[in-house]
């Protein structure tokens with residue numbers, strides 16, 4: 724059974740082939756790591772899957788629905804939500820208000836949605852910051868806020884674009900624990916773009932390697948990190964080289 728089917732996706736930017744015949748499937752509850760060198764097409768792939776840009780070819784099927792080119796808010800409402808590398812909180816609003824705003828994308832009584840927003844704020848560890856302005860958050864806090872805004876939309880599928888970037892190792896651990904818990908406790912399906920290989924190794928059931936807009940390899944983390952083509956294109960001599 725598959726929850727997400729990306730089939731033959733291609734995208735050109737004025738002659739630059741950002742994605743070419745990209746295809747893969749994701750099962751419910753699976754954690755798929757997405758790696759590859761800078762410019763490989765990872766973010767463009769998320770943009771296509773989440774509806775931010777329409778592909779030139781191919782299709783994206785979420786559940787039974789062809790969502791190719793569907794507006795992002797509709798895809799999010801259907802249960803597939805992404806986070807952004809650069810967080811853009813509404814600075815004049817509190818952390819809780821920012822999350823509450825995201826929660827309101829779902830339908831339901833305001834009171835209930837607000838209660839759920841507070842639960843999410845606490846779940847990501849921002850409880851003590853709930854009523855402080857979002858602008859006061861340090862980088863690690865902004866990352867958590869971005870995650871909280873996505874979680875407030877109760878995603879079935881969460882697309883995470885470098886949620887660990889900019890965090891020191893001690894700050895990464897609780898985020899990784901939270902992501903693992905999302906799958907274990909909520910059954911959330913995760914696709915995550917990440918350069919930090921230790922995180923990819925720890926979290927992924929399967930890894931997709933993109934290079935120059937194409938799928939270079941897929942397999943377990945062990946399989947792809949020992950694949951000579953992946954080592955040549957991305958990892959270098961030692962898998963640890965790709966970390967940061």
Ligand SMILES: Nc1ncnc2c1ncn2[C@@H]1O[C@H](COP(=O)(O)OP(=O)(O)OP(=O)(O)O)[C@@H](O)[C@H]1O
Pocket residue numbers: 736739741759760761762763764765766767768
């Ligand atoms: N809106 C755009 N207009 C023109 N070119 C773009 C656009 N978005 C991406 N590209 C180009 O498409 C290619 C793939 O970019 P993309 O951001 O998807 O790579 P990436 O794998 O996410 O890289 P990184 O790891 O650096 O974030 C790059 O050459 C990039 O310059």
